[in-house]
Amino acid sequence: MIYSYFPGCTLKNKAIDLDIYARRSAELLGITLEELPEWQCCGGVYPLAKDKIATKLSSVRALAASRDAGHDLVTLCSACHNVLKQVNNDMRTDEYIRSRANNYMAPDAEYNGEINVIHYLELLRDTVGFENIKKKVVKPFTGRKIGAYYGCLLLRPGKVMQMDDPENPKILEDFIRAIGGEPVIYAQRNECCGGYATVEDKAYAASRAGKVVDNAAACGADMLITACPLCLYNLNKSNAENKLPVVYFTELLAEALGLKEENDV
Amino acid sequence: MSENNICREDILRISGVDTRKCMRCGKCSATCPAYDEMEYHPHQFVNMVENGDIEALVESPSLFKCLSCFACIDRCPRQVEPAKLVEAVRSACIRRQGHNHLSADAIPAILDPDIPQQALVSAFRKYSE
């Protein structure tokens, strides 16, 4: 199975772990991820203002390139996924945005939302299958109580993202079970970590993330997993005594599949 | 009229929100994680935009406290989407000359070695034009 792959800027730098473990695991699971050539930053946040077209164009370019390559587009970072999926939805359903964007770009072939944007987790669930992952696990996380942290961007807006029930998701919990761990369900798993507010007000973001960490700890989690570099950053910042280690889910996947080497970290 | 004449119609157009759909249940403000940081809360954005009370919103620091977490959008029983109003007012605010909320000069001071690029890109998208 071949997919186009949009890593996004953070995965080339601060969040390199999120990326390398994902690629390594995908290979073992029979998935080929072909990184889009010349992809550009998605912008980090979906522009909610209806009259913002220019800030959606980098996403449209990535989507059109993926269409031209003939593959659906796989994302990994929650923010990139949210932006690309929402823009793709605009290109499918919003005539105003579609015509404006196509006019701006004047591509050879207009882009009308032909491809699907798929998150790596959806790939694991729907294409590989958690049952198959379970069979390939060599180092299961038996007895580990792991809290899934979804944040906002993977799930909402639910109507567009359609990954899972936005209020009672289970994709990450099923993933945790597949790698042998015990998922810990806690209510703050789909509440905001503080997001970009950390740039100008660290205390504000930390208080948000603190609520998440405290709730997860109170519910018995001994570690948290996430798919978002900014979530990871905020959760770690608010978590000074390192009450709960926070890692990317792909790191656990690679470790469970026996693909994590001693000198990796 | 506020500076540069930002009016109710501008906000409605930029946001695509129909404020008349609101039934005043307050669920947006009940679920908002940024509530304590805000001077005006999501349900007040809806009400104040409807009443044309834009100037107070444009001048309010609340604009930069919304986390764009989409909780009010998903949980609103009437699909009013208050976060889109906050974004529209914020956009209208920073589109005015000299009203960028974040400038590149400020970045070195707040940078720490772990901060992901994503945070900076997002903040610039939200706070500056």
Add this chain to the structure above:
Amino acid sequence: MQRIGVFVCHCGSNIAATVDVKAVAEAAKHESGVVFSADYQYMCSESGQDLIKDMIKEHKLTGIVVCSCSPRMHENTFCKAAAAGGLNPYMVEIANIREQCSWIHKDMPSATAKAIVLVRSAIAKVTLNAPLTAGTSPVTKRALVIGGGIAGIQTALDIADAGFEVDIVEKEPTIGGKMAQIDKTFPTLDCAACILTPKMVEAAQNDKIRIFSYSEVSAVKGFVGNFTVTIKRKARYVKEDLCTGCGLCTEKCPQKKVPNEFNLGLDNRRAIYIPFAQAIPKIATIDPDYCTMLKSGKCGVCSKVCSAGAIDYQAKDEFIDVNYGAIVAATGFNPIKVDKYDEFAYAQSPDVVTSLEYERLMNAAGPTGGTLLRPSDRTHPHTIVFVQCVGSRESEDSTKCGKSYCSKICCMYTAKHAMLTREKYPDTDVYVFYIDVRTPGKSFDEFYRRAVEQYGVHYIKGMVGKVTPEGGKLKVQASDLIAGKQLHIDADMVVLAAAIEPDKTARPLATLLTASMDTNDFFTEAHPKLRPVESPTAGVFLSGACQGPKDIPETVAQAGAAASKVIGLLAKDHLVCNPCVANANEMLCSGCSQCEKVCPYGAITYSYKEFRMPDRTTKLRLVASVNAAVCQGCGACTVTCPSGAMDLKGFSNKQIMAEVDAICK
């Protein structure tokens, strides 16, 4: 040659303000066959009707056209007037120049032009009308009530009281419905069981009433006065005539882990069970999904302990056909599933419950014996938060696709729960989060005010936004819109007032009954104001919450009203049939049987008939024939017939084409 009279009604200013009625009357005069045309202020008035009678005689009219409101309003009035004037009532046509013209246009010239076209078309049709005579059909003097909740029970009791036979079909093993699960009733706080169970017993003991419990309607044929209904009697694996209801089997059954639906899964029952102590009929039922004997052939304990020998593991579903004159839908409601609203943590914590579950937790016959204990650790809750409007009053485009209507009963039962909680446990803090408090009923607002003023329930205008279970508490984050605050309450229980929706069986039943429903799957009434308990399908009546959200007094009132309509129907020996039925031209019929397939009433049959051929031989051909007593005149067959052999009396293809031609002229 027809002699046609045209009468143009002003309807006060309803028509005359937008349509130039004099011009319409004048234009009609020039149509072929018209010998009289006039306008009049109110055609439906007695003097208007007299005008029709007089002009029929004076001008020897053979047909009339009345230009007025919708035929749904006054067609009957004008047909009767025509008959009184000596004209066949089927020689009357209505041109609807009110709903379809004056009410929807603003500009007089264009409205007048359209009215003239409508009149011309009606004249073209009436020219081709032929006198028709209505036949009659007999009425089966027995009624069927579908659903055995308080609505169905009350309807059945009232019909039986008038001396007619009535059957109740109930899908559960017992009648009683939702009311049997309720603890106290608002606003009087009398015990629901105390007022319901006497009615259940009365229904069981009434010799005019038969109760088919654990049964479903599986097919409906026929029409008003003459329905044939197939009732599926589901195998309960217990012989109803032998079981004494002693309950020994329900104590000895080793399969103890079956979620008890009567207590909404808050406790367990056995695989053989009697839903509750006052169940009617008091007969055990084996749940085939859990019985190990039925699933694997090993066990048989209930059979061994049953001294009456009532257990029958070989039982099969049975189907019986019964004839009825009238059918009443009383299928009731259910609370919605709240799994899409997990910001309230219903799936995450057992201490978040729905209001109906709370009802069971307060009930002496419930899983906690009437002591309010929270499900997680069976301790007394000290802080309880009630959330109103969960899934009600949502816009159709909302993320959670909730109900667009107000569920109506939640404000009152929540006030009741809050009040009863404070009365029994005064050390409990009770918060009710509301959007609006809706109490439009007799003594309702007083009741709600009592909850606030006398019992100290905290009513807070606002909604709950998030519930976070943590450390044995439920951290409730909510808005207080009056105080302008976001509240954080550490609660022990959260109670969700889930929206109510029609029972899932209502939609397939409506299909069987050809009864119409709205987009929410509530049955629609024949007229929202004037015929609230009748379905638009003749002979089908509506009782209780299957027609819309209702509390108990409203349900009982509507149940009685439905019964009175049924009694009015069953009291007749014969019903006048609609003569506008289909008939097949056997010479044109090719025997393709397509009409038979589309007929929703089963009115068309095919049989071989002998035909004389031009060469004097005879030939057997398959041809359609219509049972005029069953045909409802829907016209589906006439448009389906590929050879034009089917025609509808009073609405023949020729007449329809003449109308279209007149419009296009």
